[in-house]
Amino acid sequence: MADKIEKTSDKHYEDKFEFPLWKLIKQRAEEKGISYAKAAPAVVAEYTKTIKYRDPEFEDKVIMARAEELNELGKKEEKLGIKFKDKKSK
Amino acid sequence: MTDDLTEIADKVIETDVLMIGGGVGGCCAVAKAKENGLDVTLIEKAHIDRSGSAGQGIDHYEGFFTRDGTTTLENVSNEDWRLGRYGVRYPNLNVKYRLYKCQFWVFEQLEKLGVPMRWDDGEPYWIPFPFVGWERRKTGLRVHWTNIKPILGRAVRRSGARILNRTMAIDLLTTDGKVVGATAVNIRTGEFIVIKAKATLIATGKLMRLYNPETPMPWKYKFRYHFCPASSAGDGYALVYRAGGDLVNMDINAWTFRIRDDLTCSYGSFSLNDGVPMKTYTWDGEEIINPNATRYKQLEDEGKTPIYFGFDHFSEDSHKRLEVAFADERMLSFKVAEERGFNPKTHRYELQDLSPTGFYRVSGIYIDENFRVLRGNEPIEGLYAFGDGSAGGTSGVAGAATGGLLLAEDLPEILKDMDEPEIDISQVEEHKQIALAPLAVEEGVEPLELESAIRDICERYVGMFKSEGKLREGLRRLGSLKDWLGKLSAESPHHITGYLECRNLLDLAEVHIKACIERKETRGNYFRSDYPEIDKDMDGKFFSQRIENGKEIIELREPIPLKPEYLKDAEEEKAELQTADAAS
Ligand SMILES: Cc1cc2nc3c(=O)[nH]c(=O)nc-3n(C[C@H](O)[C@H](O)[C@H](O)COP(=O)(O)OP(=O)(O)OC[C@H]3O[C@@H](n4cnc5c(N)ncnc54)[C@H](O)[C@@H]3O)c2cc1C
Numbered sequence: 001m002a003d004k005i006e007k008t009s010d011k012h013y014e015d016k017f018e019f020p021l022w023k024l025i026k027q028r029a030e031e032k033g034i035s036y037a038k039a040a041p042a043v044v045a046e047y048t049k050t051i052k053y054r055d056p057e058f059e060d061k062v063i064m065a066r067a068e069e070l071n072e073l074g075k076k077e078e079k080l081g082i083k084f085k086d087k088k089s090k
Numbered sequence: 091m092t093d094d095l096t097e098i099a100d101k102v103i104e105t106d107v108l109m110i111g112g113g114v115g116g117c118c119a120v121a122k123a124k125e126n127g128l129d130v131t132l133i134e135k136a137h138i139d140r141s142g143s144a145g146q147g148i149d150h151y152e153g154f155f156t157r158d159g160t161t162t163l164e165n166v167s168n169e170d171w172r173l174g175r176y177g178v179r180y181p182n183l184n185v186k187y188r189l190y191k192c193q194f195w196v197f198e199q200l201e202k203l204g205v206p207m208r209w210d211d212g213e214p215y216w217i218p219f220p221f222v223g224w225e226r227r228k229t230g231l232r233v234h235w236t237n238i239k240p241i242l243g244r245a246v247r248r249s250g251a252r253i254l255n256r257t258m259a260i261d262l263l264t265t266d267g268k269v270v271g272a273t274a275v276n277i278r279t280g281e282f283i284v285i286k287a288k289a290t291l292i293a294t295g296k297l298m299r300l301y302n303p304e305t306p307m308p309w310k311y312k313f314r315y316h317f318c319p320a321s322s323a324g325d326g327y328a329l330v331y332r333a334g335g336d337l338v339n340m341d342i343n344a345w346t347f348r349i350r351d352d353l354t355c356s357y358g359s360f361s362l363n364d365g366v367p368m369k370t371y372t373w374d375g376e377e378i379i380n381p382n383a384t385r386y387k388q389l390e391d392e393g394k395t396p397i398y399f400g401f402d403h404f405s406e407d408s409h410k411r412l413e414v415a416f417a418d419e420r421m422l423s424f425k426v427a428e429e430r431g432f433n434p435k436t437h438r439y440e441l442q443d444l445s446p447t448g449f450y451r452v453s454g455i456y457i458d459e460n461f462r463v464l465r466g467n468e469p470i471e472g473l474y475a476f477g478d479g480s481a482g483g484t485s486g487v488a489g490a491a492t493g494g495l496l497l498a499e500d501l502p503e504i505l506k507d508m509d510e511p512e513i514d515i516s517q518v519e520e521h522k523q524i525a526l527a528p529l530a531v532e533e534g535v536e537p538l539e540l541e542s543a544i545r546d547i548c549e550r551y552v553g554m555f556k557s558e559g560k561l562r563e564g565l566r567r568l569g570s571l572k573d574w575l576g577k578l579s580a581e582s583p584h585h586i587t588g589y590l591e592c593r594n595l596l597d598l599a600e601v602h603i604k605a606c607i608e609r610k611e612t613r614g615n616y617f618r619s620d621y622p623e624i625d626k627d628m629d630g631k632f633f634s635q636r637i638e639n640g641k642e643i644i645e646l647r648e649p650i651p652l653k654p655e656y657l658k659d660a661e662e663e664k665a666e667l668q669t670a671d672a673a674s
Contacts (some may be wrong), residue, residue, distance in 0.1 A: 019427070022428070036421055038237075051411055053209075058407075060218075062365070063218055066367060077378065082385065082388075
């Protein structure tokens, strides 16, 4: 997927795409004749069931993998002399 | 002059507790104070069902700093925090301590108010919060609170409190240095209201409108702020300042990345995404660590900006989480993103540049851990504040709700021996004259024009990179805007809001610039081009500003240290956690 991404935002705009969850919220709101805000809780509750929120093994794996990447990146930046703290006190 | 209040006011209310601001904090305080048997009056500039910064929803709740030892109470007494090494100068660490300490009680209280806190099987919505050691820790909740405000609104109505929606506080009423209530105006009808109260509570949100919003078309579009515009005019700060209370840290304002390519979409889960943070890129595609202000300035100097957030590393599962975060916090973002063709799967989101945003977290109303507003070292009788507008870490939903609930729990005891408030009628007359004046101005200036002029001064003469000459010029120009206030017109009572907000913004811009002139150093996100180094003598110190006998006072203060009993508590907790760690 990464190679499809342009560097700046120049060519990022897509003609058309839809967020699946937004589509479901709009559908329910229209069916029931209610606002999006009223429609959202029931739809979100169902949608969250398709997400691995309650799978700690999966979550730990992705969190740690990303943490590892960030640690590596941090080390690289440190080697380049990039400092995150303030300049030395006078 | 008359001594009969009813001749001046359209309505006079007498109450135990006056709550100004019906956001998250205000609603929690009102419901709890009613439960505790008090007579409570709530005035809200908008409507409690959707007002305030949580009006469109909330996606995460941070507060459980004591659980599992992630960020222990020890952090409250952390040296770096205390000394403000990163520019963060907490004026009173005891406030934070009190908030942390009662989080499980607050959890129960919110549940009692009808706020959903758990999955179907009863487990709290723990979020893997990735701050410390990047481990999965239970320090916050992943919440689906699109409707938190209607839920809290219902709880307040059920409580039987007196609710005045569309009612804006003008100023506080004082007698012999005590606060005895406030004046207000109904911004639909123009009704002028006096509220006499034993305790006046302020939770009116944070101050942001001295600077432009994060997204484009800044001048006329207040709805381009990340935070709710009605609760971003700093009304509470100005009310407290004019009543003699201290504002602190008004030289620094937060600098946080916001997403420019959207109506500032859900920030919490969007960037941290349940433990899988976004990637940050320079304009030419190099991945970098999400920069702080100092690093951003380097990137800017190196020609590496703008910078972007990318989600190309996300699994399908993470993308779904992102969608849920949109739904929870700002559903409008779906529409904006779709209409602009910003698909997070293929699009990188441009971040706001290095510009100031709001005054909160460590800036704002100076309070002690009992939420009493301070004048110098002494509390002002009858006046309390909490939530986004108070300095000391009471911001965010957790801070606002906890502040409101804790204070309301203490109120019966506080009010027990309090005298009936006495009102100074001349103040009431003065407030009425000020508030209703623009109704009589024909073909005057629109309030938003003045607001834009104030913002222009702050952007141009204060901004991110400050220097003596610019600040002084800004102050001079601000002075010349003061006459405009009398030229503002309100076609209908509705426009009184904008006028009164301008009045507040003018006062606060002056406070801000004067604090900046005093702070002659560079630290954290506070840049003085003419003083590029940290001044070690300023370690941990902050400015407080107030009016005393008509004179402006600016003082350099040290943070109020953690009380010995709290420190002991923190140390005991640390030892317990170490033992538990060793055992596991
Ligand atoms: C899009 C968005 C997402 C957010 N997401 C999160 C999140 O996930 N987690 C989190 O912890 N925080 C989040 N926040 C921040 C959170 O909403 C605030 O910290 C919280 O609402 C603060 O509560 P408060 O009561 O102090 O102020 P607010 O909720 O802003 O309420 C202040 C109230 O005072 C009223 N008011 C102002 N002036 C006057 C006056 N003169 N007279 C009468 N009434 C007045 C306002 O109309 C408003 O209703 C988010 C904010 C935004 C904007």
